[in-house]
Amino acid sequence: MAAHIGRRLRKGAATTAVAAAAVAALSASQAPGATGEDHGRQATAGASTPVPEAAADGSANATGNSPYYTDLPPLNSPNPSPSPTIGTPVSRGPAEAGIPATVLDAYKKAEAELRTSKPGCNLPWQLLAAIGKVESGHARGGRVDANGTTLGRILGPQLDGNGFALIKDTDHGEYDGNSQYDQAVGPMQFIPSTWAWAGRDGNGDGKADPNNVYDAALAAGHYLCRNDWDMSTQAGLHSAILSYNNSQDYLNLVLSWLEYYRKGTHSVPDGTGGVPSHRSDDGSKHHTKKPSDPPKTKPEPGKPGDGKDTPDPKPPKPPAPPTPSDTVDHLENAGNGTTKLTAMAGDAFAQRISTRAETKAGAAVGKVRIRFTITGDTDATFVGGETVATIATDAKGVALAPALQAGEKTGTFKITTAVVGHQVKGVDYTATVTARAADTLARTSDTPLTCTPGGEFADQVQVKATYKGAVADQVAATATLIKSADDATENDKGPYFKDADGKVVRTLTDLQTDDKGLLTLPKLYADDTTGTFLLRITTTGGATLTVELKVAAADASASPSPSPSPSASS
Incomplete structure (x- = not known):
């Protein structure tokens, strides 16, 4: 299964050779004389290579490192060709190359929006398709309504620390229906605490819904493009994918689907797409379906798997020790004594927001992620153009937000603070943008x-x-x-x-x-x-x-x- 959320990534970028080897292994398995077995491909996918550091903003992975589908692309790459029938040409290829029409439209619309809003990111829609395939099988084969909203929720397991990361409820069950623990939600499998700041309205209906494929695809695109990552470079591409789910296997798998979709895809009717069958938490490794795979059958009575030889259940795991976030009682202003900031339109704010995480006794709490969110009618942003920044506290319990950049809109707005994954009393900051002036x-x-x-x-x-x-x-x-x-x-x-x-x-x-x-x-x-x-x-x-x-x-x-x-x- 995927690595836990607290696990640190090794430094360095995954090399091009790893991605190339993953694709090469897929191609080699099709060559004359190939055995058709999976073990060679699994070895490539699981190769140990350096992994880049965690996201610069200190944020958690988009999915909370929830489980994902491990099915690899088919042995033969797609080779679309025009339909011989009269009328509009239709690209055809293997069933796995088919993407449900509405889901495919959502991926392409997200790419078009990001080409305008973040041109330096160079995000290809095929990357969204690769992640969407791995996370939800393209919304369970395209089971969406006319507006792109899934027919029923797509939920990951509850992140209660038992075999998964421990992420206590952050959305009061609004998105995942769980008021105790968070669960990954929707076709792109965002955890609620990440969706709270990364969510986008991709279909123009005035709300950001993680269960809507247009909203989720656009949010995933913006999430991947943060930190000025450039998807046309190896370092940027690998860092972005690993920030989505911190696993080397996950990186190699997404790269394999990205390469596959780049070679050709075609649209299929909603609800008719194939759904993967192997997951990272069911004990199966990366798997490619082959014609020789026998159908699954129920075990015969008395044979392993019929329940008669089931081993004794494992003893329950002891309660997980409290995380640093669990010890935080409140947040305090750690700046220069004021929570009010002022800047002229177009200028950078001279002061930076500094917030301290403290226990009930006033002791500092380090290694806690603080989320800073700009709210109100303003076009001010943090440096880099984002309205949300997540920063980890240092040994003194202090998180220093990125510099604020005033826009052209004058007036007052707020910057709120919160501990990621834990509800405590925060501290709000007031910022005012004044009109440009001359003296x-x-x-x-x-x-x-x-x-x-x-x-x-x-x-x-x-x-x-x-x-x-x-x-x-x-x-x-x-x-x-x-x-x-x-x-x-x-x-x-x-x-x-x-x-x-x-x-x-x-x-x-x-x-x-x-x-x-x-x-x-x-x-x-x-x-x-x-x-x-x-x-x-x-x-x-x-x-x-x-x-x-x-x-x-x-x-x-x-x-x-x-x-x-x-x-x-x-």
Whole structure:
């Protein structure tokens, strides 16, 4: 069966040779003279090779290392060919290459979404298909309704520590129907504690349901693509698969199905797909069905297996010792004394959230996984673009969350904390994103701004905004032609702007600096009033600049001024 959840992985990435050997063993078994036995293939699948470290975010495996189907791909690789019948060509091949239509559609839709949201991941839908085959036999052969929801729950065994990992209930039985222990749920076999942060809405119905193949496939894709893993590289691919289920056998098995599906698949009607028959917890090793396999029969009376020679049951296992998570009573803020953080839109928060796990007596608890979750109406994320991060506490019981990155949406949101697999009192943090701001404005030119009555100013006003000496980009600004330095109300005469209809405008709103902090105002025009006038520009953050404009009759000895513009309409 799969390794337990607490088991640490060995360092290093599984080599390409291992995956190649697994596939080669499958091919070799088809060659002339092959015996058709499984032992050679099993040896490859179980080869001992270095395994990468646990996920960088410290999270548990998606499945809690629950059991999985161990059936290997068939001996002959798929070789799809167009249907000879008239109409739309249909790919055909071995039965094992057939994937139920709705399930196949879910895998492909998930790949398409991730190609846009996480292009650097390079996730192939065949990887989702390989995992879906191993985890649930493609939702038990495609037993799903028209919306992709399974006809009945697909549940793994309860993770009660008896032969499996110990994961106490985290969802109050909402997904798995078990209020004592967690169980892997749905076509991609997520445990509820992982689904709580990894779940996605893949079919657009407004909810994330682990029993829906569209939701589960998209969630699996995002789970595999976290930590900036690249599926086009060996290291990224192997790390992602092992993070799904921490087992070398599991890695080799998924790689075998991935290679098989890459060579060709075809769609079959929902509910008609084949269902694997061997599992990692039933004592069977990786198995490929062959034509020579005899059908299973009931044992004859008096023969082994009829119950008459059943050995005495094993004595019950002693209760498992408490895990570090079981000793945690509450979480405390371990930062700089405040649970309130502030950052400007587009900036990184200067402070990082730090949380300490403690016993009831206040002692630190190390090696406990703390989940940090961003909640509320915000586009802020942790560095890397995720809204959830799971970090293990150090020897001092402290977990340091990744840096927070403010988005463009202003306002207040929360970051909640929880102990993975154990319900305790957490600590909430409040974060506020303020609008982009500038504290200084300056003209980019010192050329005087002058105009003759009824004419237009030759130069446009351009200013540069900075904040603490750095470029202040995308900062909101307004520009108003004011009455005087002491009276900031809008002037009713003198220079003006024009709106889209050519009408007089003396206040401009919804202005914004560009990515270089520059703001260039529209052309200015003058009515028949002469004199000195003031243009005031202000930004979010309090930066203010007053620009002087002069309207005077042309000097007869000077060069002619620009031709007067048509009279402005009022």
